[in-house]
Each structure stands twice: as C-alpha cells, then as structure tokens.
Amino acid sequence: MDDYPEMLAIVRALARYLRANPNSSDTAEGIATWWFREHSVVDGRALMDALDWMRERGLLEMLSANSTGDRYRCIASAEQLDGVLSELSRRRLT
Template identity: 40%
Template sequence: MNVSASVAKIVGVLSCYLRQNPLASDTLVGIAQWWLKSDEVSLVDLAHALKQMEQAGVIEASNAADGQVRYRRTGLNAKVDEALDRFIADS
C-alpha cells in the first residue's frame, strides 16, 4: 500500500493513543471523534491507516453486537508495543 503523508501521520497519532490507552476500542467514526479529536480527518485516510495497522498485526477489527466494526489492539505485549513505537518513530 502506498502510504500518503496524512495516513502516516494518522498511524503515528493512533499508535501514540494506543500506547497510552491500551484497552481502547471504538468505531471508525468514534476513533476520528475521540481518539484523533478532529472533524477534519478524512475517514478514507483513517480507514487506510487502520488497514495498515491491521496488516502489521497491531490492531484488529471485530463486529460488535450492534453490527458496527470496532478496532482495538491485538494484545498487551512487548511485540505490539515495539510495532507501535516503530510507527510513532516513522510518523
């Protein structure tokens, strides 16, 4: 995937958020509103950022009982922390 600068920035911000809030879980819109605290984030770029992080194995998507997809960290371990730290350094 060709990652644009805005997607790379979002990945970095999300990685910081997940390092500070390792039990966080939310929908695409919830992440834009609460994790990124921005109405100006492109939901398309955010979706690309989440996909990149999912492919790297640091987040997972799950279907909730209400039918919405929620995103969260894949685990609370050093391997995920190291991957998030690399994303932060690269942003």
Template identity: 45%
Template sequence: MAEGIDPKVTVRVLARYLHSNAHESDTAEGIRLWWLDLGVEIAMEQPQTAIDWLQEHGIVEELRAADGGRRYRRSATDAQLDELLRGASQD
C-alpha cells in the same frame, strides 16, 4: 469542511494513542471523532485507511459485534508500537 491529512500522520497519531490507551476499542467513526486530535476535521475515509494499514501490519484487530458493527482495538505490544513510531519519525 474536511481536510486532507497525510495518511502517515494519521497512522502515527493512532499509534501514539494506542500506546497510551492499550485497552480502548471503538468504531472507525468513534476513532475519527475521539482518538484523532489533529486540530482539523478529517474525512471518514482517512482514518479507515490508517486503520486498514494498522490492521494489515498487526497493530490493531477488528472485532465484530452481534449487530455486525466493526470495532477496532490494539493487538500490538508496546515494543511493536515503539518500533512503528521510531520508523515513522525517520520518514
């Protein structure tokens, strides 16, 4: 059964992943399955909410495939990710 994870935790985990894996891209489902190592199964809407927030803040960008599928990749610099993670640690 999927559990509720604080959205801030999901954002931090994704930011850390993107900091270490600058050239990765994946679908929201792939991100949920492979990028998020939270130790629990999470609902699909949770990573999408975090992805949307990261996209609104210029951390990730959406790419459209020829079939209309959406993939996400890092668009932020290391410095931007460092700032996000520093700010998140103060929450």
C-alpha cells in the same frame, strides 16, 4: 506509502494514542470523534486506510458487531507501537 502523508500522519497519531491507551477499542466513527479530539476534521478515507494499514501489520484487530459496527482494538505490544513511531519519525510527514 510515502506518497500518502495524510494516512501516515493518522497512523502516527493512532500509534501514539494506543501507546498511551492500550486497552482502547472503538468504531471508526468513534475513533475519528474521540481519539482525534485535537483535530477539527479527520479524513474518513485516510482513517480507514490507516486502520487497514495497521491491521495488515498485526497492530490492530477488527471485531465485527452487527448492532454497533466494526470495532478496532489494539493487539500490538508497546514495543511494536514504538517501532512504528520510530519508523514514521524517519519519514517526512506533512
């Protein structure tokens, strides 16, 4: 994971966003557009990898919807998100 700084930076940004907006839910496209307004471009592959990384750790869940696409929703507690942020703060991110 340390050799994938783009994905780690997105995980960090997602954890911060979800810490401030715990009831957020959106598609990957919506996340790239609305949750990352400050960034001009979010790498789509790195975003999907970050979403998968967070799902594998029980921080997000994916809700399938045929009409609107898969939606991602936070299921982590504030403490879990703080733990991710703490772990990532100890890693070197570009």
